Amino acid sequence: MTIDIKFYDIKEVAAILGVTPRTVQTYITDGKIKAMKIGNKWKVKEEDLKKYLDIR
Template structure:
């Protein structure tokens, strides 16, 4: 059997929801027009009682959004020639674009910049923590392999 969870509002919350002064809501409670339960020195109004008082369903309070974290990473690879850059870049971008199509979201953005004079490749990764970590592991594996 599922447990029934009742939602209760404080007098301040009811005043905010109904755009009334707190003293007005307390007066409604004292007069018996708005049913409430006394908890210690405060009143608590059940959602059902508030809906009966207003004659309209009350929308639940907005749920708190879960924390969201993103990471920005720049991987610099020195002493890399043009051909190795092309192979590495193509592999990483293919992985990212394949994942993007599967997930249907845009949690990840990857850019690459190659400086031929310095023989340096920079891979810029912007995305959620888990996906970015996976891309970094792939880059590490690819640069660890002998050419």
């Protein structure tokens, strides 16, 4: 059984939303977008990005 989970980095999320990477970082800090730190990089699950887009 394989579980496919798509992750986006901050730059990818910024491009999708049409904002700067710094703005995405602020959204994460403010709890608007759920993200997790993997290594030393923030990653956003596709599912969490979709949730943000639905409530926006």
